[in-house]
Amino acid sequence: MKKQLCMCAAILLSAEIMLQTAVSKTVSAADTIFALHTHLLGKSSISEAEAAAADADGNGILNAIDLTLLKRSRLQHTSSLCINEVCTSNHTAYITKNNAKPDFIELFYSGSTPLDLSGYGLSDRETDPWRFTFPAGTIITENTHLLVLCDDTAASDTELHAPFKLSASGETVYLSAPKTSEDTSFLLDSVTVPALETDIVFGRIADGAASWDRMNPSPGTENQLAPPLTIPEIPVFSRNAGFYDDAFSLVLTAPEGCTIRYTTDCSDPCTSETAVKYTEPITIYNNTAEPNRESAVQKISDVARVSLRDPVEKGMIIRAVTVSPDGICSRVITNGYYIGKTAPYYHDLRVLSVTTDYPNLFDAESGIYLYDNCLNKGREWERPAHIQVYEDGAASYAEDVGVRIAGGFSRHYPQKSMTFYARNVYGASKMKYDFFDGAARDCYGKKIKEFDTVTIRNGGESYDNARFRDDLNVWLASGMALSVQAKNDYVVFLNGEFWGYYSMQEKLDDAYFSSHYHLDKDNITYIKNCECEGDTKTYMYFLNMISWAAEADFTDPKNYQNFCAQVDVQSFIDFIIAESCICNSDSLININNQQLWRVNVPDDSSPYADGKWRFSLFDTEYSSGYGTMQYNYNYLANMNQQSNPFAFGGVFYRLLANPDFAALFRASYVDALEQHFSAERAVAKIDDYLDRLSDVYTATGARFGYTFDRDRQGNLVKQFWERRGDYALRQADAIIAKYQQ
Structure with missing residues (x-):
């Protein structure tokens, strides 16, 4: 300073x-x-x-x-302006007029005359000090506080909203003076905030004081020291969560002087009106015959109606807290017990038990699973949940997470895809568990065993037919120059009720690219379904580059070299090959379900930090025998060429005029048909899916109102792959010949 x-x-x-x-x-x-x-x-x-x-x-x-x-x-004046209080995990500390509960940063100004904050900056990044810039005319008066809410909401006439959120695990916040003509920053204040509990802030011990401490929140008013908190230990369960053959009595134990509250309806025992005080062992039994609750809700789909005559298979969910003599609750412990389940898939596959308060799913206004709400996206539509994984009947992992509904059109179906988010506000900042049996590996072949997010997918367009289509396509393409998701098979229970088969998969986001390619997460931009996530300048560079490429003469070696300098050509070729081999109409025909990515600022930290665009493969089930996408379909001749930066067919056709590109494309196509998309390889994998999953596919269909026909669906996809290879290579040779003339 x-x-x-x-x-x-x-x-x-x-x-x-x-x-x-x-x-x-x-x-x-x-x-x-x-x-x-x-x-x-x-x-x-x-x-x-x-x-x-x-x-x-x-x-x-x-x-x-x-x-x-x-x-x-x-x-x-600015020497009298400071960061005064920071809240990184807000539940009740400050509630907006729209009932939101954002993190916040409070400023305090001790000057003697009003100070104009126009152009001043707040940020959680030292390298980007004006992530939030105070709008023109923002005045702070003498000896007053000013609150900035940290969320993604647009500013209003009465509230200031910064376009970033704060991490409950701790981070640094920066306050800067306005930009100079040289865009250099003048740091006024900064504070490194430690990990904080919900509704505890990090603040100066008195307004403007030099010392900081954990405190009770006081947004907009004088700071007060928080009293020390003693959180009791969680209760001890006499039996681990898991699958059991017979009923038993569950004993809960708490530290001396404390009591235990528990629920059996999946609600939070610390706050729920249905919570009861533990006084005697709880009988754990097979509760399948009891009336359906979650499965009885009708307003979950506008394209299919599920009417169940029989009870679905169920388990008992016990949630409990220890309560100290002064009324402080421990962390909630959640265990699921599944008694008398005889289907082999409960032991052959992993089981995922998802638990959350009933209103989080089915409240008319805020329930994320109802079809009136399920199309909503973003952090506002994320709800707290608990996940527990079982391997061969025994609990192997548990974590408190956030959950959102996932997917595109498949959100309309009764069985919906869901994404789980690891955040400090719920539990750990990472889900440290190998969900994929070692299938998730980085660019050096090392297993990835911790994740920011994971998704359970309902099959997408193959929801009610050959649900393995996308998993098969991605498995076949593994090893190509494409980013693909690791996947694994799970049986899911939602609030203790059977919710059927899901394919769990990685989420293709900045955390994925960071962990797979050893890159700085903040240095990544990806474009998915025509929308940019990351740096706007990098996105504009892409639009300019692809606009040029759509008109470029690639018989000129300089133009081809320029394209190769900006795009990983092998990744682009493999993207075209994979989509054309499987005949995915969503991607290069309908311009949907496409993704490409790169680092913003190239460096030498990784071979993938060279600043070139690379491609991903995902959501491919609108393919391989689905609808008009039959084995003889001439995909390469029908790719979209319309005036759209993501109609890559036009650029591909122009590139084929270059003999080097055409030769590389043909050699890569032959190799892909032999090494990845051969009939033998595909059919063997289809048989593996059918042998392992037909029973759980059938049970899932019965649960959600459709019939899985193993022979019909299996043979349809098999026929596609048994005949696709010959047509695909002839079509590739024909398109090369056309543009090499």
Whole structure:
């Protein structure tokens, strides 16, 4: 801070000398004043109050001396401005007028006159100090607080909203003065916030004081020290969660002097009205014959109606907390017990038990599973949940997470895809478990055993038919120059009720690319379904590049070299090959379910940090015998060429005019048909899916109102692969010949 103050003093001195020089020259006074305003005050505006105070001669015009003195005044004022309180896990600390519960940063200003914050910056990144820029006209008055809400909500007339969120596991927050003409930052204050419990803030022990501590939240008011919290230990269960043959009595034990509260309806025992005090062992039994609750809800789909006559298979969910003598609850422990389940798939496959409060799923206004709400996306539609994994009947992993409904059109189906998010606000910041039996590996072949997110998928367009289509396609393409998801088979129970078969998979996001290719997550931009996630400049570079490529003459070696410098050509070729071999109409025909990615700033940290665009393969089930996508379909001749930056067919056709590209494409196609998409390989894998999963497919169909026909669906996809190879290679040769003329 001292160094920056000295630098600013030097700037002021040089500015005064500059003024004296400028006055002696025949230049526009207005231009001189404008240049000095930019040099001294950056891009910030001047409020009426500041202007009046700075106008020394009272003539209504700010001259050079006025601006210089205003800069000095701002420096003095900003030393009285500081970060005062930070909340990274808000549940009740501050609730907005829309009933949101965002994280927040509080500023405190101890100056003697109002301060204009126009152009000042708040950020959670030192390298990007103006992630949030205070809008023009933002004034903070003497000895007052100002609250900035940290979420993705647009600012309103009464609330300031920063476009970033804070991590409950701890991070650093930065406050900066407005940008200068050189876009250099002037750091006013920063604080490194430790990991915090929900509704506990990190704040100065008194407004503006030098010392910090954990505190009770006091947004907009004077800071108060939080009393020390003693969280009791969780209760001990006499039996682990799992699958059991027979009923038994479950004993719960708490530390001396404490009591236990528990629920059997999946609600939070600390706050639920249905929670009861534990006084005697709980009988755990096969509760399948009891009435359906979750499975009885009808308003979950607008394309299919599920009417169940019989009870679905069920398990008992016990949620419990220890309560200390002064009423403080422990962390909730959740265990699922499944008694007398005889189907082999409960032991042959992994089982995932998902538990959350009933209203989180089925409340008319906020329930994410109802079809009135299931199309909503974003953090606002994420709910707390508990997941528990069972291997061969025994519990092997558990974590508190967030859950959202996932997918596109498949959200309309009764059985919906769901994504789980690891966050400190729920539990751990990573799900540290090998969900995929070693199938998730990085670019060096090392197993990935921790995840930010995982998704359970309902089969997408193959929801009610050959549900293995996408899993098969991705498995066949593994090893190509494409980003693909690891997958695994799971049986799911939702709040203790049978919810059928799901394919669990990785989520293709910045965390995926970071873990698979050893890249900085903040240095990644990916484009998925025509939408950008990451750096806008990088996205604009892509649009400019692909617009050029759509018109380029690639018989000119320089143009081809330019394309190769910006796109990983093998990845592009493998993308075309994979989509055409499987005949995925969603991708290169309908321009949907496409993804490409790159780092924003290239470096030498990884072979994949070279700044080239690379492609992913996902959601491919609209293929391989589905609808019009039959084995003889000429995919390569019918790719979309419309005026759309993601209609890659047009660029591909132009590239085929280059003999080097055409030769590489044909050699890669032959290799792919032999090594990846051979009939023998595909048919053997289809038989494996049918042998292992037909029973659970059938049970899932019965649960959700459709019939799985093993022979019909299996033979349909088998026939496609038994005949696809010959047609695919002939079609590839024909398209090469057409554009090599």
